[in-house]
Amino acid sequence: MIRRIAPLPIGLALALAAAAPAFAQTRHNSSAPIDFASDRIELQDRANRVLLTGNVKITQAEMTLTAARMTVAYTGQITNGSPQVSRLDASGGVTVARPDQTARSQYAVYDLNRRVITMVGGVTLRQGANNVSGGRLSIDLDTGRATIDGSGVRGGTTPGEPGVQNSGGRVTGRFSVPKREGQ
Template sequence: MNRLLSSSTLAAAILGALACAGSAHAQIMANHNTNAPVNFAADRIEVQDRADRVVVSGNVVVDQAGLHLTAARMTVAYRQVGSVEIDRIDASGSVVVTRGNETARGNVAIYDLNRRLITMLGNVQLNQGANRLTGGRLLIDLVSGRSTVDGRSAGGPPGSTTGSSGRVSGTFTVPQRTTKP
Protein backbone atom coordinates (compact mmCIF):
# COMPACT_ATOMS: atom_id res chain seq x y z
CA MET A 1 0.00 0.00 0.00
CA ASN A 2 2.82 2.43 0.84
CA ARG A 3 4.39 1.76 -2.58
CA LEU A 4 1.04 2.36 -4.28
CA LEU A 5 0.60 5.62 -2.36
CA SER A 6 4.12 6.65 -3.34
CA SER A 7 3.36 5.91 -6.99
CA SER A 8 0.11 7.90 -6.84
CA THR A 9 1.88 10.85 -5.25
CA LEU A 10 4.57 10.59 -7.89
CA ALA A 11 2.03 10.52 -10.71
CA ALA A 12 0.48 13.73 -9.32
CA ALA A 13 3.93 15.33 -9.15
CA ILE A 14 4.60 14.36 -12.77
CA LEU A 15 1.40 16.06 -13.85
CA GLY A 16 2.53 19.19 -12.02
CA ALA A 17 5.92 19.02 -13.71
CA LEU A 18 4.31 18.62 -17.11
CA ALA A 19 2.37 21.79 -16.36
CA CYS A 20 5.71 23.50 -15.76
CA ALA A 21 7.01 22.07 -19.01
CA GLY A 22 4.04 23.67 -20.74
CA SER A 23 4.98 27.03 -19.25
CA ALA A 24 8.48 26.66 -20.60
CA HIS A 25 7.23 26.33 -24.12
CA ALA A 26 4.96 29.29 -23.42
CA GLN A 27 8.06 31.47 -23.83
CA ILE A 28 7.86 30.70 -27.54
CA MET A 29 4.09 30.29 -27.59
CA ALA A 30 3.05 33.38 -25.65
CA ASN A 31 0.17 33.78 -23.19
CA HIS A 32 -0.21 30.13 -22.23
CA ASN A 33 -2.29 29.44 -19.08
CA THR A 34 0.07 27.35 -16.91
CA ASN A 35 -2.59 27.12 -14.17
CA ALA A 36 -4.95 25.09 -16.34
CA PRO A 37 -5.40 21.37 -15.68
CA VAL A 38 -2.93 19.02 -17.41
CA ASN A 39 -4.17 15.86 -19.09
CA PHE A 40 -1.85 13.13 -20.28
CA ALA A 41 -2.15 9.71 -21.84
CA ALA A 42 0.33 7.04 -22.81
CA ASP A 43 0.44 3.34 -23.51
CA ARG A 44 2.57 2.68 -20.42
CA ILE A 45 3.88 4.32 -17.24
CA GLU A 46 6.66 2.75 -15.21
CA VAL A 47 7.75 4.09 -11.81
CA GLN A 48 11.40 3.22 -11.10
CA ASP A 49 11.63 4.07 -7.38
CA ARG A 50 15.24 2.98 -6.89
CA ALA A 51 16.39 5.07 -9.86
CA ASP A 52 14.18 8.06 -8.87
CA ARG A 53 12.56 8.27 -12.28
CA VAL A 54 9.34 7.61 -14.12
CA VAL A 55 9.19 6.45 -17.73
CA VAL A 56 6.07 7.26 -19.74
CA SER A 57 6.09 5.59 -23.14
CA GLY A 58 4.05 4.79 -26.19
CA ASN A 59 2.15 7.57 -27.91
CA VAL A 60 2.67 10.08 -25.11
CA VAL A 61 0.18 12.95 -25.34
CA VAL A 62 0.03 15.93 -22.97
CA ASP A 63 -2.62 18.66 -23.23
CA GLN A 64 -2.97 21.89 -21.26
CA ALA A 65 -5.17 24.84 -22.23
CA GLY A 66 -4.65 24.46 -25.97
CA LEU A 67 -0.98 23.45 -25.67
CA HIS A 68 -0.44 19.96 -27.10
CA LEU A 69 2.75 17.89 -26.70
CA THR A 70 3.38 14.51 -28.30
CA ALA A 71 6.40 12.21 -28.05
CA ALA A 72 7.20 8.52 -28.18
CA ARG A 73 8.69 8.53 -24.67
CA MET A 74 9.23 10.78 -21.64
CA THR A 75 11.51 10.20 -18.67
CA VAL A 76 10.96 12.23 -15.52
CA ALA A 77 13.87 12.41 -13.03
CA TYR A 78 12.92 13.33 -9.48
CA ARG A 79 14.13 13.30 -5.89
CA GLN A 80 12.24 12.68 -2.71
CA VAL A 81 13.02 15.29 -0.06
CA GLY A 82 9.91 15.03 2.06
CA SER A 83 7.88 15.54 -1.10
CA VAL A 84 8.59 14.67 -4.70
CA GLU A 85 10.61 17.31 -6.59
CA ILE A 86 10.98 17.03 -10.35
CA ASP A 87 14.52 17.83 -11.59
CA ARG A 88 14.38 17.06 -15.29
CA ILE A 89 12.02 15.90 -18.02
CA ASP A 90 13.39 14.28 -21.19
CA ALA A 91 11.07 13.70 -24.15
CA SER A 92 12.23 11.73 -27.17
CA GLY A 93 10.94 10.32 -30.40
CA SER A 94 9.53 12.97 -32.71
CA VAL A 95 8.73 15.55 -30.03
CA VAL A 96 6.09 18.02 -31.22
CA VAL A 97 4.64 20.94 -29.26
CA THR A 98 1.73 22.84 -30.84
CA ARG A 99 -0.50 25.72 -29.87
CA GLY A 100 -2.74 27.30 -32.47
CA ASN A 101 -0.66 27.91 -35.59
CA GLU A 102 2.67 27.61 -33.72
CA THR A 103 4.69 24.37 -33.70
CA ALA A 104 8.08 23.37 -32.32
CA ARG A 105 9.57 20.02 -33.40
CA GLY A 106 12.72 18.14 -32.53
CA ASN A 107 14.09 14.65 -32.02
CA VAL A 108 14.64 15.26 -28.30
CA ALA A 109 13.51 17.85 -25.75
CA ILE A 110 15.14 18.31 -22.34
CA TYR A 111 13.63 20.49 -19.62
CA ASP A 112 16.07 21.15 -16.74
CA LEU A 113 13.80 22.54 -14.03
CA ASN A 114 16.69 23.46 -11.71
CA ARG A 115 18.55 25.54 -14.32
CA ARG A 116 15.27 26.65 -15.96
CA LEU A 117 16.54 25.65 -19.41
CA ILE A 118 14.77 23.88 -22.24
CA THR A 119 16.81 22.34 -25.01
CA MET A 120 15.45 20.77 -28.19
CA LEU A 121 17.95 18.77 -30.23
CA GLY A 122 18.04 17.22 -33.66
CA ASN A 123 16.13 18.45 -36.69
CA VAL A 124 14.66 21.38 -34.78
CA GLN A 125 11.94 23.21 -36.64
CA LEU A 126 9.86 26.17 -35.46
CA ASN A 127 6.76 27.14 -37.44
CA GLN A 128 4.41 30.04 -36.95
CA GLY A 129 1.88 30.20 -39.75
CA ALA A 130 3.95 30.42 -42.95
CA ASN A 131 7.14 31.43 -41.08
CA ARG A 132 9.70 28.65 -40.56
CA LEU A 133 13.05 28.38 -38.78
CA THR A 134 15.22 25.23 -38.74
CA GLY A 135 18.44 24.27 -37.02
CA GLY A 136 20.15 21.61 -34.98
CA ARG A 137 19.42 22.92 -31.49
CA LEU A 138 16.99 25.28 -29.77
CA LEU A 139 17.93 26.58 -26.33
CA ILE A 140 15.38 28.48 -24.24
CA ASP A 141 16.66 30.22 -21.09
CA LEU A 142 13.60 30.77 -18.92
CA VAL A 143 15.46 33.14 -16.58
CA SER A 144 16.54 35.62 -19.24
CA GLY A 145 13.71 34.88 -21.69
CA ARG A 146 16.29 34.45 -24.45
CA SER A 147 15.91 31.76 -27.13
CA THR A 148 18.71 30.68 -29.45
CA VAL A 149 18.67 28.41 -32.49
CA ASP A 150 21.98 27.17 -33.85
CA GLY A 151 23.20 24.53 -36.28
CA ARG A 152 24.73 22.23 -33.70
CA SER A 153 22.83 19.11 -32.81
CA ALA A 154 24.92 18.34 -29.73
CA GLY A 155 26.08 20.26 -26.68
CA GLY A 156 29.10 22.47 -26.30
CA PRO A 157 29.61 26.21 -26.23
CA PRO A 158 29.35 28.33 -29.39
CA GLY A 159 32.46 28.00 -31.53
CA SER A 160 33.37 24.59 -30.12
CA THR A 161 33.92 21.59 -32.33
CA THR A 162 31.49 19.48 -30.28
CA GLY A 163 28.50 18.34 -32.33
CA SER A 164 27.71 19.04 -35.93
CA SER A 165 28.35 22.45 -37.44
CA GLY A 166 25.15 22.77 -39.45
CA ARG A 167 23.47 26.01 -40.28
CA VAL A 168 20.28 27.75 -39.31
CA SER A 169 17.83 28.53 -42.08
CA GLY A 170 14.40 30.03 -42.30
CA THR A 171 11.62 31.47 -44.37
CA PHE A 172 9.70 34.52 -43.24
CA THR A 173 6.65 36.02 -44.87
CA VAL A 174 6.78 39.60 -46.01
CA PRO A 175 3.76 41.85 -45.46
CA GLN A 176 2.09 42.53 -48.79
CA ARG A 177 1.86 46.21 -49.59
CA THR A 178 -0.29 47.75 -52.19
CA THR A 179 1.07 50.78 -53.97
CA LYS A 180 -1.21 53.46 -55.25
CA PRO A 181 -0.41 55.11 -58.58
Protein backbone atom coordinates in the same frame (compact mmCIF):
# COMPACT_ATOMS: atom_id res chain seq x y z
CA MET B 1 34.64 26.94 -32.30
CA ILE B 2 33.05 30.39 -32.27
CA ARG B 3 31.97 31.85 -35.58
CA ARG B 4 31.71 35.58 -36.10
CA ILE B 5 28.74 36.68 -38.16
CA ALA B 6 28.51 39.99 -39.99
CA PRO B 7 25.78 42.36 -38.77
CA LEU B 8 22.39 41.75 -40.35
CA PRO B 9 20.53 44.37 -42.37
CA ILE B 10 18.00 46.16 -40.12
CA GLY B 11 14.93 44.65 -41.84
CA LEU B 12 16.21 41.09 -41.55
CA ALA B 13 17.33 41.63 -37.96
CA LEU B 14 13.84 42.87 -37.06
CA ALA B 15 12.22 39.90 -38.79
CA LEU B 16 14.47 37.48 -36.90
CA ALA B 17 13.83 39.24 -33.62
CA ALA B 18 10.09 39.06 -34.23
CA ALA B 19 9.99 35.41 -35.29
CA ALA B 20 12.38 33.26 -33.24
CA PRO B 21 11.76 34.67 -29.74
CA ALA B 22 8.02 34.75 -30.35
CA PHE B 23 7.80 31.07 -29.37
CA ALA B 24 8.06 31.94 -25.71
CA GLN B 25 6.80 35.53 -25.60
CA THR B 26 4.41 34.97 -22.72
CA ARG B 27 5.82 33.65 -19.48
CA HIS B 28 5.06 29.97 -19.03
CA ASN B 29 3.72 28.79 -15.68
CA SER B 30 6.27 26.06 -14.92
CA SER B 31 4.65 25.59 -11.48
CA ALA B 32 1.38 24.42 -13.03
CA PRO B 33 0.50 20.74 -12.59
CA ILE B 34 1.83 18.33 -15.21
CA ASP B 35 -0.82 16.04 -16.71
CA PHE B 36 0.29 13.00 -18.69
CA ALA B 37 -1.09 10.24 -20.86
CA SER B 38 0.72 7.32 -22.51
CA ASP B 39 0.18 3.76 -23.66
CA ARG B 40 2.43 2.41 -20.89
CA ILE B 41 3.91 3.66 -17.63
CA GLU B 42 6.74 2.11 -15.62
CA LEU B 43 7.49 3.46 -12.16
CA GLN B 44 11.18 3.10 -11.24
CA ASP B 45 10.85 4.28 -7.65
CA ARG B 46 14.39 3.45 -6.48
CA ALA B 47 15.78 5.52 -9.38
CA ASN B 48 13.28 8.37 -8.75
CA ARG B 49 11.91 8.25 -12.28
CA VAL B 50 8.92 7.26 -14.33
CA LEU B 51 9.19 5.90 -17.88
CA LEU B 52 6.30 6.73 -20.21
CA THR B 53 6.16 4.99 -23.60
CA GLY B 54 3.81 5.02 -26.57
CA ASN B 55 1.97 8.16 -27.70
CA VAL B 56 3.18 10.18 -24.72
CA LYS B 57 1.44 13.49 -24.11
CA ILE B 58 2.42 15.89 -21.33
CA THR B 59 0.40 19.06 -20.70
CA GLN B 60 1.40 21.94 -18.44
CA ALA B 61 -0.63 25.16 -18.53
CA GLU B 62 -0.92 26.09 -22.26
CA MET B 63 2.06 23.97 -23.35
CA THR B 64 1.87 20.41 -24.70
CA LEU B 65 4.84 18.10 -25.19
CA THR B 66 4.39 14.89 -27.19
CA ALA B 67 6.87 12.11 -27.97
CA ALA B 68 7.20 8.37 -28.44
CA ARG B 69 9.05 7.99 -25.12
CA MET B 70 9.63 10.14 -22.07
CA THR B 71 11.50 9.78 -18.78
CA VAL B 72 10.21 11.88 -15.88
CA ALA B 73 12.84 12.42 -13.16
CA TYR B 74 11.75 13.52 -9.72
CA THR B 75 13.39 14.31 -6.42
CA GLY B 76 12.78 12.37 -3.24
CA GLN B 77 10.98 15.39 -1.79
CA ILE B 78 7.20 15.16 -1.42
CA THR B 79 5.10 18.36 -1.54
CA ASN B 80 1.33 18.19 -1.05
CA GLY B 81 1.49 14.41 -1.48
CA SER B 82 3.34 14.52 -4.81
CA PRO B 83 7.01 14.04 -5.74
CA GLN B 84 8.73 17.10 -7.20
CA VAL B 85 9.33 16.63 -10.94
CA SER B 86 12.72 18.06 -11.92
CA ARG B 87 13.27 17.00 -15.53
CA LEU B 88 11.56 15.51 -18.58
CA ASP B 89 13.65 13.72 -21.24
CA ALA B 90 11.73 13.07 -24.47
CA SER B 91 12.70 11.16 -27.61
CA GLY B 92 11.13 10.08 -30.85
CA GLY B 93 9.25 12.68 -32.86
CA VAL B 94 9.15 15.30 -30.11
CA THR B 95 6.72 18.21 -30.47
CA VAL B 96 6.39 21.18 -28.10
CA ALA B 97 3.30 23.26 -28.82
CA ARG B 98 1.95 26.48 -27.38
CA PRO B 99 -0.86 28.59 -28.82
CA ASP B 100 0.08 29.54 -32.42
CA GLN B 101 3.61 28.05 -32.17
CA THR B 102 5.12 24.60 -32.63
CA ALA B 103 8.66 23.23 -32.31
CA ARG B 104 9.70 19.77 -33.50
CA SER B 105 12.86 17.69 -33.00
CA GLN B 106 14.06 14.16 -32.31
CA TYR B 107 15.05 14.78 -28.67
CA ALA B 108 14.17 17.29 -25.96
CA VAL B 109 14.97 17.99 -22.32
CA TYR B 110 12.70 20.13 -20.16
CA ASP B 111 14.65 21.22 -17.06
CA LEU B 112 11.90 22.37 -14.69
CA ASN B 113 14.37 23.80 -12.15
CA ARG B 114 16.02 26.08 -14.75
CA ARG B 115 12.75 26.50 -16.71
CA VAL B 116 14.53 25.75 -20.00
CA ILE B 117 13.58 23.41 -22.84
CA THR B 118 16.43 22.23 -25.08
CA MET B 119 15.56 20.46 -28.34
CA VAL B 120 18.08 18.75 -30.64
CA GLY B 121 18.06 16.82 -33.90
CA GLY B 122 16.39 18.28 -36.97
CA VAL B 123 14.75 21.15 -35.08
CA THR B 124 11.98 23.14 -36.76
CA LEU B 125 10.27 26.12 -35.12
CA ARG B 126 7.04 27.36 -36.74
CA GLN B 127 4.77 30.29 -36.10
CA GLY B 128 2.14 30.86 -38.77
CA ALA B 129 3.90 30.93 -42.17
CA ASN B 130 7.30 31.63 -40.56
CA ASN B 131 9.70 28.76 -39.89
CA VAL B 132 13.29 28.32 -38.78
CA SER B 133 15.30 25.08 -38.82
CA GLY B 134 18.57 24.14 -37.17
CA GLY B 135 20.29 21.63 -34.97
CA ARG B 136 19.49 22.88 -31.49
CA LEU B 137 16.75 25.07 -30.01
CA SER B 138 16.85 26.46 -26.49
CA ILE B 139 13.69 28.02 -25.04
CA ASP B 140 13.97 29.99 -21.79
CA LEU B 141 10.45 29.93 -20.38
CA ASP B 142 11.17 32.81 -17.95
CA THR B 143 12.66 35.34 -20.34
CA GLY B 144 10.75 34.35 -23.46
CA ARG B 145 13.96 33.94 -25.46
CA ALA B 146 14.30 31.20 -28.07
CA THR B 147 17.70 30.54 -29.67
CA ILE B 148 18.43 28.25 -32.62
CA ASP B 149 21.89 27.28 -33.81
CA GLY B 150 23.35 24.90 -36.38
CA SER B 151 24.98 22.57 -33.85
CA GLY B 152 26.39 20.18 -36.42
CA VAL B 153 23.25 20.08 -38.51
CA ARG B 154 23.04 21.07 -42.16
CA GLY B 155 19.78 22.60 -43.31
CA GLY B 156 17.52 20.86 -45.78
CA THR B 157 17.42 21.66 -49.46
CA THR B 158 14.38 23.90 -49.03
CA PRO B 159 14.48 26.88 -46.64
CA GLY B 160 12.82 25.87 -43.39
CA GLU B 161 13.07 22.15 -44.13
CA PRO B 162 14.39 20.12 -41.17
CA GLY B 163 18.14 19.58 -41.37
CA VAL B 164 20.19 16.41 -41.49
CA GLN B 165 23.18 15.54 -39.33
CA ASN B 166 26.42 16.96 -40.72
CA SER B 167 29.31 19.11 -39.59
CA GLY B 168 29.41 22.85 -40.28
CA GLY B 169 25.67 23.33 -39.61
CA ARG B 170 23.64 26.40 -40.47
CA VAL B 171 20.30 27.77 -39.46
CA THR B 172 17.81 28.11 -42.31
CA GLY B 173 14.34 29.56 -42.49
CA ARG B 174 11.64 31.45 -44.24
CA PHE B 175 9.79 34.53 -43.03
CA SER B 176 6.52 35.60 -44.58
CA VAL B 177 6.35 39.16 -45.85
CA PRO B 178 3.04 41.01 -45.55
CA LYS B 179 1.54 42.25 -48.79
CA ARG B 180 2.23 45.96 -49.23
CA GLU B 181 0.12 48.57 -50.96
CA GLY B 182 0.75 48.84 -54.69
CA GLN B 183 1.78 45.20 -55.12
